Amino acid sequence: MTDKIQIEVVNRRTFVLGASAAAALVALAPLGSTPASAKAWGDYLKEAIKGATPVEGKVKIDLPEIAENGNTVPYKVNVESPMSDADHVTDVHVYATGNPGPQVISAKFTPMSGKAYVKGRMRLAKTQEIVAVAQMSNGKVYMGKTTVKVTIGGCGG
Amino acid sequence: MAKPRVKVPKKAKVGDIVEIKSMIGHKMETGLRKNKKTGKAIPRKIINSLVVTFAGKELFSAILYPSVSANPYVAFNLKVPGSGDVVFTWTEDGGKTTTAKKTITAA
CATH class of the missing domain: 2.60.40.2470 (SoxY domain)
Structure with a gap:
Protein backbone atom coordinates (compact mmCIF):
# COMPACT_ATOMS: atom_id res chain seq x y z
CA MET A 1 0.00 0.00 0.00
CA THR A 2 2.69 2.50 1.00
CA ASP A 3 4.74 1.41 -2.00
CA LYS A 4 1.99 2.34 -4.33
CA ILE A 5 1.67 5.81 -2.85
CA GLN A 6 5.39 6.43 -3.21
CA ILE A 7 5.35 5.49 -6.85
CA GLU A 8 2.55 7.89 -7.47
CA VAL A 9 4.46 10.72 -5.83
CA VAL A 10 7.55 10.06 -7.93
CA ASN A 11 5.52 9.93 -11.08
CA ARG A 12 3.92 13.22 -10.35
CA ARG A 13 7.26 14.85 -9.66
CA THR A 14 8.82 13.64 -12.88
CA PHE A 15 5.77 14.80 -14.70
CA VAL A 16 6.06 18.29 -13.25
CA LEU A 17 9.76 18.49 -14.10
CA GLY A 18 9.14 17.31 -17.62
CA ALA A 19 6.38 19.82 -18.06
CA SER A 20 8.48 22.74 -16.86
CA ALA A 21 11.31 21.71 -19.15
CA ALA A 22 8.89 21.66 -22.05
CA ALA A 23 7.54 25.05 -21.06
CA ALA A 24 11.07 26.44 -21.02
CA LEU A 25 11.60 25.20 -24.55
CA VAL A 26 8.39 26.72 -25.78
CA ALA A 27 9.27 30.05 -24.21
CA LEU A 28 12.64 29.77 -25.93
CA ALA A 29 13.88 31.54 -22.89
CA PRO A 30 17.01 33.24 -21.74
CA LEU A 31 19.72 34.47 -23.95
CA GLY A 32 21.01 35.32 -20.48
CA SER A 33 22.68 38.46 -19.31
CA THR A 34 25.50 40.14 -21.17
CA PRO A 35 28.84 38.55 -20.39
CA ALA A 36 31.44 41.12 -19.27
CA SER A 37 33.73 40.27 -22.18
CA ALA A 38 31.05 40.83 -24.82
CA LYS A 39 31.90 43.22 -27.60
CA ALA A 40 29.62 46.14 -28.22
CA MET B 1 17.19 20.07 -38.87
CA ALA B 2 13.64 19.85 -39.83
CA LYS B 3 12.40 19.87 -43.36
CA PRO B 4 12.88 23.25 -45.03
CA ARG B 5 9.97 25.17 -46.54
CA VAL B 6 10.67 27.44 -49.45
CA LYS B 7 8.38 29.54 -51.59
CA VAL B 8 9.54 30.31 -55.10
CA PRO B 9 7.25 31.28 -57.99
CA LYS B 10 7.00 28.49 -60.57
CA LYS B 11 6.67 30.89 -63.48
CA ALA B 12 7.98 34.41 -63.94
CA LYS B 13 8.73 36.87 -66.71
CA VAL B 14 12.35 37.68 -67.52
CA GLY B 15 13.28 40.90 -65.72
CA ASP B 16 10.60 40.58 -63.06
CA ILE B 17 11.66 41.00 -59.47
CA VAL B 18 10.20 38.12 -57.49
CA GLU B 19 10.25 37.43 -53.78
CA ILE B 20 11.76 34.19 -52.53
CA LYS B 21 10.91 33.03 -49.03
CA SER B 22 12.67 30.37 -47.03
CA MET B 23 12.18 28.83 -43.64
CA ILE B 24 13.66 25.86 -41.85
CA GLY B 25 12.66 24.28 -38.56
CA HIS B 26 15.44 24.72 -36.04
CA LYS B 27 15.64 25.61 -32.35
CA MET B 28 18.54 28.04 -32.87
CA GLU B 29 19.98 27.28 -29.43
CA THR B 30 21.82 30.47 -28.46
CA GLY B 31 24.42 28.94 -26.13
CA LEU B 32 23.41 31.38 -23.39
CA ARG B 33 20.52 29.36 -22.02
CA LYS B 34 21.05 27.22 -18.92
CA ASN B 35 19.65 23.82 -18.16
CA LYS B 36 17.33 24.53 -15.24
CA LYS B 37 18.05 21.17 -13.54
CA THR B 38 21.83 21.08 -13.74
CA GLY B 39 22.66 24.78 -14.09
CA LYS B 40 24.96 24.00 -17.01
CA ALA B 41 24.90 26.12 -20.12
CA ILE B 42 23.25 24.47 -23.11
CA PRO B 43 25.82 24.54 -25.94
CA ARG B 44 25.18 26.83 -28.89
CA LYS B 45 23.63 25.12 -31.89
CA ILE B 46 22.29 27.37 -34.59
CA ILE B 47 22.05 27.44 -38.32
CA ASN B 48 24.94 29.73 -39.10
CA SER B 49 24.61 30.16 -42.82
CA LEU B 50 22.22 30.15 -45.73
CA VAL B 51 23.53 30.20 -49.27
CA VAL B 52 21.24 30.51 -52.26
CA THR B 53 22.29 30.02 -55.85
CA PHE B 54 20.37 30.56 -59.06
CA ALA B 55 21.37 28.55 -62.12
CA GLY B 56 24.68 27.74 -60.43
CA LYS B 57 25.61 31.35 -59.62
CA GLU B 58 25.46 32.82 -56.13
CA LEU B 59 22.35 34.93 -55.68
CA PHE B 60 22.16 35.61 -51.95
CA SER B 61 23.90 34.44 -48.83
CA ALA B 62 23.59 35.24 -45.18
CA ILE B 63 25.45 34.59 -41.97
CA LEU B 64 23.00 34.02 -39.16
CA TYR B 65 23.75 34.75 -35.51
CA PRO B 66 22.12 33.62 -32.25
CA SER B 67 19.91 36.74 -32.31
CA VAL B 68 17.92 35.18 -35.16
CA SER B 69 14.62 33.68 -33.98
CA ALA B 70 13.98 29.95 -33.88
CA ASN B 71 12.86 28.45 -37.19
CA PRO B 72 14.84 31.01 -39.17
CA TYR B 73 12.86 32.72 -41.88
CA VAL B 74 14.67 34.69 -44.56
CA ALA B 75 13.09 36.38 -47.57
CA PHE B 76 14.86 38.18 -50.42
CA ASN B 77 14.46 39.10 -54.08
CA LEU B 78 15.54 37.75 -57.43
CA LYS B 79 15.49 39.62 -60.71
CA VAL B 80 14.67 36.74 -63.01
CA PRO B 81 17.37 36.44 -65.71
CA GLY B 82 15.80 33.32 -67.28
CA SER B 83 14.82 29.80 -66.33
CA GLY B 84 16.83 28.01 -63.70
CA ASP B 85 17.02 26.22 -60.39
CA VAL B 86 17.09 28.01 -57.07
CA VAL B 87 19.16 25.95 -54.65
CA PHE B 88 19.16 26.67 -50.92
CA THR B 89 21.82 25.32 -48.56
CA TRP B 90 21.57 25.72 -44.80
CA THR B 91 24.57 24.90 -42.59
CA GLU B 92 24.29 24.11 -38.92
CA ASP B 93 27.00 24.54 -36.25
CA GLY B 94 28.98 21.34 -36.62
CA GLY B 95 28.81 21.40 -40.39
CA LYS B 96 25.62 19.47 -41.11
CA THR B 97 23.85 20.81 -44.19
CA THR B 98 20.34 20.65 -45.62
CA THR B 99 19.40 21.64 -49.14
CA ALA B 100 16.26 22.44 -51.07
CA LYS B 101 15.71 23.05 -54.78
CA LYS B 102 12.97 24.79 -56.78
CA THR B 103 12.74 25.53 -60.46
CA ILE B 104 11.64 28.81 -62.01
CA THR B 105 10.39 28.68 -65.58
CA ALA B 106 10.78 32.00 -67.34
CA ALA B 107 8.13 33.04 -69.83
Whole structure:
Protein backbone atom coordinates (compact mmCIF):
# COMPACT_ATOMS: atom_id res chain seq x y z
CA MET A 1 0.00 0.00 0.00
CA THR A 2 2.69 2.50 1.00
CA ASP A 3 4.74 1.41 -2.00
CA LYS A 4 1.99 2.34 -4.33
CA ILE A 5 1.67 5.81 -2.85
CA GLN A 6 5.39 6.43 -3.21
CA ILE A 7 5.35 5.49 -6.85
CA GLU A 8 2.55 7.89 -7.47
CA VAL A 9 4.46 10.72 -5.83
CA VAL A 10 7.55 10.06 -7.93
CA ASN A 11 5.52 9.93 -11.08
CA ARG A 12 3.92 13.22 -10.35
CA ARG A 13 7.26 14.85 -9.66
CA THR A 14 8.82 13.64 -12.88
CA PHE A 15 5.77 14.80 -14.70
CA VAL A 16 6.06 18.29 -13.25
CA LEU A 17 9.76 18.49 -14.10
CA GLY A 18 9.14 17.31 -17.62
CA ALA A 19 6.38 19.82 -18.06
CA SER A 20 8.48 22.74 -16.86
CA ALA A 21 11.31 21.71 -19.15
CA ALA A 22 8.89 21.66 -22.05
CA ALA A 23 7.54 25.05 -21.06
CA ALA A 24 11.07 26.44 -21.02
CA LEU A 25 11.60 25.20 -24.55
CA VAL A 26 8.39 26.72 -25.78
CA ALA A 27 9.27 30.05 -24.21
CA LEU A 28 12.64 29.77 -25.93
CA ALA A 29 13.88 31.54 -22.89
CA PRO A 30 17.01 33.24 -21.74
CA LEU A 31 19.72 34.47 -23.95
CA GLY A 32 21.01 35.32 -20.48
CA SER A 33 22.68 38.46 -19.31
CA THR A 34 25.50 40.14 -21.17
CA PRO A 35 28.84 38.55 -20.39
CA ALA A 36 31.44 41.12 -19.27
CA SER A 37 33.73 40.27 -22.18
CA ALA A 38 31.05 40.83 -24.82
CA LYS A 39 31.90 43.22 -27.60
CA ALA A 40 29.62 46.14 -28.22
CA TRP A 41 27.79 46.33 -31.54
CA GLY A 42 30.02 49.19 -32.62
CA ASP A 43 33.07 46.92 -32.49
CA TYR A 44 31.38 44.39 -34.75
CA LEU A 45 30.39 47.19 -37.10
CA LYS A 46 33.97 48.49 -37.31
CA GLU A 47 35.22 45.00 -38.08
CA ALA A 48 32.66 44.56 -40.82
CA ILE A 49 33.14 47.88 -42.60
CA LYS A 50 36.90 48.12 -42.12
CA GLY A 51 37.35 51.78 -41.33
CA ALA A 52 34.70 53.29 -43.61
CA THR A 53 32.44 55.94 -42.11
CA PRO A 54 28.76 55.09 -42.28
CA VAL A 55 26.48 57.87 -43.57
CA GLU A 56 22.88 57.94 -42.45
CA GLY A 57 20.33 57.46 -45.18
CA LYS A 58 19.37 55.14 -48.06
CA VAL A 59 18.80 52.27 -45.64
CA LYS A 60 15.27 51.70 -44.45
CA ILE A 61 14.72 49.29 -41.61
CA ASP A 62 11.16 48.41 -40.64
CA LEU A 63 10.19 46.85 -37.34
CA PRO A 64 7.03 47.08 -35.29
CA GLU A 65 7.12 50.04 -32.90
CA ILE A 66 6.11 47.79 -30.05
CA ALA A 67 7.04 44.12 -29.96
CA GLU A 68 4.98 42.18 -27.48
CA ASN A 69 7.04 39.05 -27.80
CA GLY A 70 10.79 39.48 -28.07
CA ASN A 71 11.25 35.92 -29.29
CA THR A 72 10.20 36.66 -32.83
CA VAL A 73 10.18 40.21 -34.03
CA PRO A 74 9.76 40.60 -37.79
CA TYR A 75 12.12 42.99 -39.57
CA LYS A 76 12.53 44.24 -43.11
CA VAL A 77 15.55 46.01 -44.57
CA ASN A 78 15.38 47.89 -47.84
CA VAL A 79 18.32 49.73 -49.37
CA GLU A 80 17.98 52.28 -52.17
CA SER A 81 20.20 51.16 -55.01
CA PRO A 82 19.97 50.55 -58.76
CA MET A 83 21.51 47.08 -58.16
CA SER A 84 23.40 47.22 -61.45
CA ASP A 85 26.74 45.48 -62.01
CA ALA A 86 28.56 48.79 -61.47
CA ASP A 87 26.56 50.04 -58.51
CA HIS A 88 24.96 47.62 -56.11
CA VAL A 89 24.70 46.73 -52.46
CA THR A 90 27.13 43.99 -51.51
CA ASP A 91 26.45 43.49 -47.81
CA VAL A 92 23.80 44.35 -45.27
CA HIS A 93 24.50 43.90 -41.58
CA VAL A 94 21.80 44.11 -38.93
CA TYR A 95 22.64 44.80 -35.28
CA ALA A 96 20.36 44.61 -32.26
CA THR A 97 22.31 47.01 -30.06
CA GLY A 98 20.89 45.80 -26.75
CA ASN A 99 21.19 42.04 -27.25
CA PRO A 100 23.87 39.95 -25.54
CA GLY A 101 25.06 39.04 -29.04
CA PRO A 102 24.33 42.18 -31.07
CA GLN A 103 24.85 40.65 -34.52
CA VAL A 104 21.62 39.48 -36.13
CA ILE A 105 22.36 38.79 -39.76
CA SER A 106 24.98 39.62 -42.37
CA ALA A 107 23.49 39.25 -45.83
CA LYS A 108 25.34 39.34 -49.14
CA PHE A 109 23.62 40.52 -52.29
CA THR A 110 24.47 40.29 -55.97
CA PRO A 111 23.19 42.35 -58.92
CA MET A 112 20.92 39.34 -59.60
CA SER A 113 18.99 40.23 -56.43
CA GLY A 114 17.28 43.08 -58.30
CA LYS A 115 16.53 44.83 -55.03
CA ALA A 116 18.56 45.02 -51.86
CA TYR A 117 15.88 43.68 -49.63
CA VAL A 118 15.91 41.16 -46.81
CA LYS A 119 13.22 40.12 -44.41
CA GLY A 120 13.33 37.85 -41.37
CA ARG A 121 12.68 37.50 -37.66
CA MET A 122 14.92 38.36 -34.76
CA ARG A 123 15.10 37.93 -31.01
CA LEU A 124 15.17 41.07 -28.89
CA ALA A 125 16.25 41.03 -25.24
CA LYS A 126 14.79 44.43 -24.32
CA THR A 127 13.70 47.79 -25.68
CA GLN A 128 16.51 48.92 -27.93
CA GLU A 129 17.76 50.44 -31.15
CA ILE A 130 18.17 48.29 -34.25
CA VAL A 131 20.79 49.38 -36.77
CA ALA A 132 21.10 48.25 -40.38
CA VAL A 133 24.28 49.02 -42.30
CA ALA A 134 24.67 48.62 -46.06
CA GLN A 135 27.99 48.32 -47.89
CA MET A 136 27.96 49.39 -51.54
CA SER A 137 30.10 48.04 -54.35
CA ASN A 138 31.81 51.48 -54.57
CA GLY A 139 32.95 51.28 -50.95
CA LYS A 140 30.39 53.68 -49.49
CA VAL A 141 28.59 52.69 -46.32
CA TYR A 142 25.09 53.77 -45.37
CA MET A 143 23.04 53.10 -42.29
CA GLY A 144 19.52 53.28 -40.90
CA LYS A 145 18.12 52.93 -37.40
CA THR A 146 14.88 52.32 -35.63
CA THR A 147 13.79 51.82 -32.04
CA VAL A 148 11.62 48.99 -30.83
CA LYS A 149 9.80 48.76 -27.53
CA VAL A 150 9.86 45.21 -26.24
CA THR A 151 7.23 44.16 -23.72
CA ILE A 152 8.50 40.64 -23.02
CA GLY A 153 12.14 40.05 -23.86
CA GLY A 154 13.11 37.07 -25.97
CA CYS A 155 16.34 36.74 -24.13
CA GLY A 156 15.26 36.26 -20.55
CA GLY A 157 14.08 39.84 -19.97
CA MET B 1 17.19 20.07 -38.87
CA ALA B 2 13.64 19.85 -39.83
CA LYS B 3 12.40 19.87 -43.36
CA PRO B 4 12.88 23.25 -45.03
CA ARG B 5 9.97 25.17 -46.54
CA VAL B 6 10.67 27.44 -49.45
CA LYS B 7 8.38 29.54 -51.59
CA VAL B 8 9.54 30.31 -55.10
CA PRO B 9 7.25 31.28 -57.99
CA LYS B 10 7.00 28.49 -60.57
CA LYS B 11 6.67 30.89 -63.48
CA ALA B 12 7.98 34.41 -63.94
CA LYS B 13 8.73 36.87 -66.71
CA VAL B 14 12.35 37.68 -67.52
CA GLY B 15 13.28 40.90 -65.72
CA ASP B 16 10.60 40.58 -63.06
CA ILE B 17 11.66 41.00 -59.47
CA VAL B 18 10.20 38.12 -57.49
CA GLU B 19 10.25 37.43 -53.78
CA ILE B 20 11.76 34.19 -52.53
CA LYS B 21 10.91 33.03 -49.03
CA SER B 22 12.67 30.37 -47.03
CA MET B 23 12.18 28.83 -43.64
CA ILE B 24 13.66 25.86 -41.85
CA GLY B 25 12.66 24.28 -38.56
CA HIS B 26 15.44 24.72 -36.04
CA LYS B 27 15.64 25.61 -32.35
CA MET B 28 18.54 28.04 -32.87
CA GLU B 29 19.98 27.28 -29.43
CA THR B 30 21.82 30.47 -28.46
CA GLY B 31 24.42 28.94 -26.13
CA LEU B 32 23.41 31.38 -23.39
CA ARG B 33 20.52 29.36 -22.02
CA LYS B 34 21.05 27.22 -18.92
CA ASN B 35 19.65 23.82 -18.16
CA LYS B 36 17.33 24.53 -15.24
CA LYS B 37 18.05 21.17 -13.54
CA THR B 38 21.83 21.08 -13.74
CA GLY B 39 22.66 24.78 -14.09
CA LYS B 40 24.96 24.00 -17.01
CA ALA B 41 24.90 26.12 -20.12
CA ILE B 42 23.25 24.47 -23.11
CA PRO B 43 25.82 24.54 -25.94
CA ARG B 44 25.18 26.83 -28.89
CA LYS B 45 23.63 25.12 -31.89
CA ILE B 46 22.29 27.37 -34.59
CA ILE B 47 22.05 27.44 -38.32
CA ASN B 48 24.94 29.73 -39.10
CA SER B 49 24.61 30.16 -42.82
CA LEU B 50 22.22 30.15 -45.73
CA VAL B 51 23.53 30.20 -49.27
CA VAL B 52 21.24 30.51 -52.26
CA THR B 53 22.29 30.02 -55.85
CA PHE B 54 20.37 30.56 -59.06
CA ALA B 55 21.37 28.55 -62.12
CA GLY B 56 24.68 27.74 -60.43
CA LYS B 57 25.61 31.35 -59.62
CA GLU B 58 25.46 32.82 -56.13
CA LEU B 59 22.35 34.93 -55.68
CA PHE B 60 22.16 35.61 -51.95
CA SER B 61 23.90 34.44 -48.83
CA ALA B 62 23.59 35.24 -45.18
CA ILE B 63 25.45 34.59 -41.97
CA LEU B 64 23.00 34.02 -39.16
CA TYR B 65 23.75 34.75 -35.51
CA PRO B 66 22.12 33.62 -32.25
CA SER B 67 19.91 36.74 -32.31
CA VAL B 68 17.92 35.18 -35.16
CA SER B 69 14.62 33.68 -33.98
CA ALA B 70 13.98 29.95 -33.88
CA ASN B 71 12.86 28.45 -37.19
CA PRO B 72 14.84 31.01 -39.17
CA TYR B 73 12.86 32.72 -41.88
CA VAL B 74 14.67 34.69 -44.56
CA ALA B 75 13.09 36.38 -47.57
CA PHE B 76 14.86 38.18 -50.42
CA ASN B 77 14.46 39.10 -54.08
CA LEU B 78 15.54 37.75 -57.43
CA LYS B 79 15.49 39.62 -60.71
CA VAL B 80 14.67 36.74 -63.01
CA PRO B 81 17.37 36.44 -65.71
CA GLY B 82 15.80 33.32 -67.28
CA SER B 83 14.82 29.80 -66.33
CA GLY B 84 16.83 28.01 -63.70
CA ASP B 85 17.02 26.22 -60.39
CA VAL B 86 17.09 28.01 -57.07
CA VAL B 87 19.16 25.95 -54.65
CA PHE B 88 19.16 26.67 -50.92
CA THR B 89 21.82 25.32 -48.56
CA TRP B 90 21.57 25.72 -44.80
CA THR B 91 24.57 24.90 -42.59
CA GLU B 92 24.29 24.11 -38.92
CA ASP B 93 27.00 24.54 -36.25
CA GLY B 94 28.98 21.34 -36.62
CA GLY B 95 28.81 21.40 -40.39
CA LYS B 96 25.62 19.47 -41.11
CA THR B 97 23.85 20.81 -44.19
CA THR B 98 20.34 20.65 -45.62
CA THR B 99 19.40 21.64 -49.14
CA ALA B 100 16.26 22.44 -51.07
CA LYS B 101 15.71 23.05 -54.78
CA LYS B 102 12.97 24.79 -56.78
CA THR B 103 12.74 25.53 -60.46
CA ILE B 104 11.64 28.81 -62.01
CA THR B 105 10.39 28.68 -65.58
CA ALA B 106 10.78 32.00 -67.34
CA ALA B 107 8.13 33.04 -69.83
